[in-house]
Amino acid sequence: xxxxxxxxxxxxxxxxxxxxxxxxxxxxxxxxxxxxxxxxxxxxxxxxxxxxxxxxxxxxxxxxxxxxxxxxxxxxxxxxxxxxxxxxxxxxxxxxxxxxxxxxxxxxxxxxxxxxxxxxxxxxxxxxxxxxxxxxxxxxxxxxxxxxxxxxxxxxxxxxxxxxxxxxxxxxxxxxxxxxxxxxxxxxxxxxxxxxxxxxxxxxxxxxxxxxxxxxxxxxxxxxxxxxxxxxxxxxxxxxxxxxxxxxxxxxx
Amino acid sequence: xxxxxxxxxxxxxxxxxxxxxxxxxxxxxxxxxxxxxxxxxxxxxxxxxxxxxxxxxxxxxxxxxxxxxxxxxxxxxxxxxxxxxxxxxxxxxxxxxxxxxxxxxxxxxxxxxxxxxxxxxxxxxxxxxxxxxxxxxxxxxxxxxxxxxxxxxxxxxxxxxxxxxxxxxxxxxxxxxxxxxxxxxxxxxxxxxxxxxxxxxxxxxxxxxxxxxxxxxxxxxxxxxxxxxxxxxxxxxxxxxxxxxxxxxxxxxxxxxxxxxxxxxxxxxxxxxxxxxxxxxxxxxxxxxxxxxxxxxxxxxxxxxxxxxxxxxxxx
Numbered sequence: 001x002x003x004x005x006x007x008x009x010x011x012x013x014x015x016x017x018x019x020x021x022x023x024x025x026x027x028x029x030x031x032x033x034x035x036x037x038x039x040x041x042x043x044x045x046x047x048x049x050x051x052x053x054x055x056x057x058x059x060x061x062x063x064x065x066x067x068x069x070x071x072x073x074x075x076x077x078x079x080x081x082x083x084x085x086x087x088x089x090x091x092x093x094x095x096x097x098x099x100x101x102x103x104x105x106x107x108x109x110x111x112x113x114x115x116x117x118x119x120x121x122x123x124x125x126x127x128x129x130x131x132x133x134x135x136x137x138x139x140x141x142x143x144x145x146x147x148x149x150x151x152x153x154x155x156x157x158x159x160x161x162x163x164x165x166x167x168x169x170x171x172x173x174x175x176x177x178x179x180x181x182x183x184x185x186x187x188x189x190x191x192x193x194x195x196x197x198x199x200x201x202x203x204x205x206x207x208x209x210x211x212x213x214x215x216x217x218x219x220x221x222x223x224x225x226x227x228x229x230x231x232x233x234x235x236x237x238x239x240x241x242x243x244x245x246x247x248x249x250x251x252x253x
Numbered sequence: 254x255x256x257x258x259x260x261x262x263x264x265x266x267x268x269x270x271x272x273x274x275x276x277x278x279x280x281x282x283x284x285x286x287x288x289x290x291x292x293x294x295x296x297x298x299x300x301x302x303x304x305x306x307x308x309x310x311x312x313x314x315x316x317x318x319x320x321x322x323x324x325x326x327x328x329x330x331x332x333x334x335x336x337x338x339x340x341x342x343x344x345x346x347x348x349x350x351x352x353x354x355x356x357x358x359x360x361x362x363x364x365x366x367x368x369x370x371x372x373x374x375x376x377x378x379x380x381x382x383x384x385x386x387x388x389x390x391x392x393x394x395x396x397x398x399x400x401x402x403x404x405x406x407x408x409x410x411x412x413x414x415x416x417x418x419x420x421x422x423x424x425x426x427x428x429x430x431x432x433x434x435x436x437x438x439x440x441x442x443x444x445x446x447x448x449x450x451x452x453x454x455x456x457x458x459x460x461x462x463x464x465x466x467x468x469x470x471x472x473x474x475x476x477x478x479x480x481x482x483x484x485x486x487x488x489x490x491x492x493x494x495x496x497x498x499x500x501x502x503x504x505x506x507x508x509x510x511x512x513x514x515x516x517x518x519x520x521x522x523x524x525x526x527x528x529x530x531x532x533x534x535x536x537x538x539x540x541x542x543x544x545x546x547x548x549x550x551x552x553x554x555x556x557x558x559x560x561x562x563x564x565x566x567x568x569x
């Protein structure tokens with residue numbers, strides 16, 4: 001099978017997010033490969049290392065020049081080659097899925113692996129939208145995946161619990177915590193990755209426009225009371241907290 | 254019409270459905286509010302839905318007995334097309350956010366995901382949503398003859414019944430055959446109140462110390478005050494607690510009236526799942542823990558000393 005892994009680049013979780021004017025300003029922010037996508041990349045590698053017949057693993061990223069770094073990380077983890085579609089435009093997931101579907105078709109992909117939720121858009125839509133465009137089934141929030149020939153089995157989270165599934169390729173799988181533990185690229189692999197192909201495709205060829213306009217952004221702050229209670233006397237602290245919860249916050253009876 | 258896909262559980266209309274009706278009323282978009290009820294044996298749900306909607310479309314079919322994203326997307330898109338919906342609202346649940354993008358693609362419609370606010374701007378629909386691990390509120394806008402949106406649970410007040418009950422109509426659907434076989438299911442069962450519904454949540458982090466301490470202090474306090482139980486990712490990764498209890502980016506998003514964090518450090522991924530709680534209470538030995546920055550009430554102290562005192566005092 002041929003696997004396409006989608007890679008996004010997002011601010012490091014500990015990095016401070018700032019807003020300039022009406023949008024999030026990532027200038028000077030440490031950017032990393034999205035942790036959830038990393039689970040997808042790792043799973044592709046594990047399928048190959050297991051008994052699945054994996055011909056090739058290709059990583060795809062759409063985004064500004066800097067996204068190359070995330071693709072290099074995927075290459076250093078063990079992906080065979082990468083495709084970068086460079087753009088500073090921000091695409092909503094449903095528009096972006098048009099690009100993903102076209103790449104999957106031209107690459108002869110059977111399986112797409114990506115993260116269940118992006119840490120920048122907080123969106124879960126890319127996998128489902130890509131699956132719909134390709135006419136493929138999708139399994140989201142997957143925490144166990146096995147391949148046997150053309151059949152995938154595994155488990156994934158649903159509204160009220162967890163389900164076992166069985167599906168034939170082609171398919172889209174979204175990854176999450178618990179699926180695996182992503183490997184760190186080793187220095188020799190980082191060196192090798194520099195020689196791997198990182199192809200640049202032109203956005204213009206895909207005929208895609210964003211369908212959602214971004215009109216403003218604000219740092220989400222909620223004024224908190226920050227009332228600190230002295231904990232040296234546990235009994236007194238507990239009583240004071242209970243009093244505040246009952247009589248000030250009115251959240252306990 | 255504004256098409257709202259009803260969410261329900263255990264034969265009862267979900268609170269999220271009533272919240273979506275409010276979102277539909279506030280959106281300023283054109284058309285009667287139409288609730289779509291999909292499933293098998295949904296007569297009672299449809300009757301409940303009729304109390305808040307202008308009309309209810311009921312797809313009560315064996316083929317809908319089990320949720321499947323492809324089947325749900327096909328049903329919703331078909332009805333949206335036939336009814337010339339201006340807006341399609343779907344719940345921001347795990348399943349809703351899974352099939353809604355497929356509906357948007359089928360309708361060639363823009364998709365606004367997990368919105369917390371909706372308003373009409375001429376022909377366009379303007380929405381607010383959280384981004385960057387819920388640290389930013391973004392305003393987005395889309396226009397078109399039809400727009401698909403998912404509504405974040407807990408963001409709108411539940412709608413009250415308005416006037417006469419809406420008419421109910423049975424619908425015919427052309428449904429695809431699901432390609433995914435479900436080979437087994439484990440349902441999260443808990444005698445406690447579900448995290449998504451809980452008004453108070455007690456969550457334990459690694460700072461609680463051990464699985465035994467978790468049971469004694471976190472569960473102990475929760476049971477004492479009738480709260481739901483949550484856990485941090487570190488605790489779930491360590492195998493102390495089931496994934497079902499995890500709150501955060503890779504777990505559940507909650508916004509209770511009170512969120513009591515015991516031994517929780519407050520990583521950004523955790524904050525993204527609980528940062529919208531009305532009151533945040535933190536108890537942690539480490540005075541430098543980031544959780545204190547977002548807390549309304551904080552105690553720097555040992556959970557194993559303060560929680561027993563809390564339990565004892567709450568019985569008074």
